Amino acid sequence: MSDEPPGIIQRFRATIRHSIAARLLTIAGISVFGLMLMGWIAHAQFNGRLLRLLIDPEIESVADDLIGNAGPGLNDDLILRDLPYDPRYLQPLSGRYFQIALIREDGRLETQTISPSLVDAEISLPGNVQREMLAARAGDGAHYFSIDGPDGGDLRIVARVESIPDVQGRYLFVVGVATREILETAGTLVAWAFAVFVTFCALMVAGVSALQIRIGLGPLHELQRDIAAVRRGDADRLEGDYPAEIQPVTEELNALVDHNREVVERARRHVGNLAHALKTPIAVLKNAAAGGGEDAVLKQSIDEMEGFVERQLRRARVAARADASAGSTIAYRTPVLQNLEDLVFMMEQKYDATKAMDISIEAEGDVTFRGEREDLLEMAANLIDNACKYGTSQVIVRLLPSFESKGLFEIVVEDDGPGLSDEEIAKAMQRGARLDEAAPGQGLGLSILQETVELYAGQLIFERAQLGGLKARLLLPATD
């Protein structure tokens, strides 16, 4: 069954379901269709009204005229002293006729006078008209009917039963107008007017729909842009001023965003706590493994665990930092030289027992880092630690206010170790380089360092050091 191609209705339904514009257009189409239907009904109604409006007064007045002009003839019969003014009642088959008939005692009609326009034809009254009129009394007033005319077309007639003074009996006066011509002309005119009107309305509805889609759905596009901004991390929440109809959606979305952030935050905290909690047992395992036999597999596993824990913690830290700095624009000011000196002493201590490292600081003056102390320490420590790890006995840390690019200062860390090859340097300089991913717990820890540097729109450059080893240049924003 499902193989069958979807019918047109299903496809239409699908379109409607998937497009608000299609929905609005459908509603507009239905409105236009309804409008046309109503117009058509009005048009039909209009014909009837047009008869009463255009024809009835005329034939009424002609009938009045005839009755006024009727008088006794020579034989006490009825004659017309004058004919209607309208010459069309005289022209043969002009479409305007009258007929005067005597109502005999036996209830039959005896035609007395016909309009010249009828030539020798007669208006034949249908049975129901005859019955109604025979039942009428003189002076009853006008009765209107639509009947078949002598020329085959529709005939609108007025019929009156009157007694004429000095004339015996009652007479039936009938005046008729063939409606076809009149209605056709008027109908065409009205049809045109109607067509123009409906077209105009349809265009209006289409235009309004288009505007509705554009203006009415505008906030949805705005919403989409704002959501994209949140996803990219450019904005924290949906802060735009939305219409009342969308407000509930944005509120829900904001709640969702907050909830997600909270979940991520909680997960990150869990990971952090877990990683920290693992460190002590790992230390115990490590010592236990070192104490017993030389189990290389065990030792390697412990080292790997240690590496993972380390990596996870650094990641969590960088992510937390990125979050914090995305949300706030608080300007931090961190003096650099004192922190570098503290750091260098830390490093001297770290390598004191295992390796004599001469770490010297060369600084012309102090600068102030526009950022957090913790980040400065992490970044600088990473570079100095690497330099100490790979250096032979000497590391130089230089603090330079950079002249090349304004607003940046430079921390240069050089060592006298084996350094990196040009290839390795190129690789390390690549954005997001993962020199250290291969061996957990080994390597330079560069990717995490890079992330922090990028956070501050800083730069990390590797070169060959004059001492022979690696020279790392860390460019960071300084305060003005």
Next chain:
Amino acid sequence: MRVLVVEDDKNLREQLASALTDAGYTVDSAADGEEGQFLGETEPYDLAILDLGLPKVDGLTVLKAWRKDGKNMPVLILSARDRWSEKVEGLDLGANDYVTKPFHMAELLARVRANVRRQTDHQSSVLEVGDLRLNSATGQVTVNGAPIKLTAYQYKVLDYLMHHAGRIVSRTELTEKIYSQDHERDSNTIEVFIGILRRKVGANRIITEKGLGYRLIDPAEAQ
């Protein structure tokens, strides 16, 4: 030599205690900050190993209390937290060294050895060569009144040179004295230490006697 271990994890505490005992130290251990602080305040120790994440009273508070109380035994901080800013903070509070978990026991023992105060240092002695001053009771070194930060080995080298001020001390002699309990060390490391010390206390105070060794002098006197 007495060492105090303050660590809440039972396994690690026992490992530390047994490793230190094996290395010839007398070990007291405490499982929480309160007990650790009390022991440190009441007993004379040559070194304390202090975990930071402790129940009842945290490690940094214990350290602060000790220093405030005038207890200046070397303190080696042991912590799972490895942010550099935290390490720097610990050192600012008066810790002498910082070891991050997980660690190699051998490395920890080496650091303990480097930091542990020698018996002789208990005699409150102040060495002075010109305006270079070394207080072995507090471990403080000053040049013209300004304090100099030295690591344990740097301190040992300077201490030895000052004890033998004006005399030529050979590299071998220094290596033997400084690394008496350690494995074979590259004599090159002495050169590095001399370089560091020259930078920290003034290059003209330590003279290289070619082929013989080093001599610490008072530059004001030499002129």
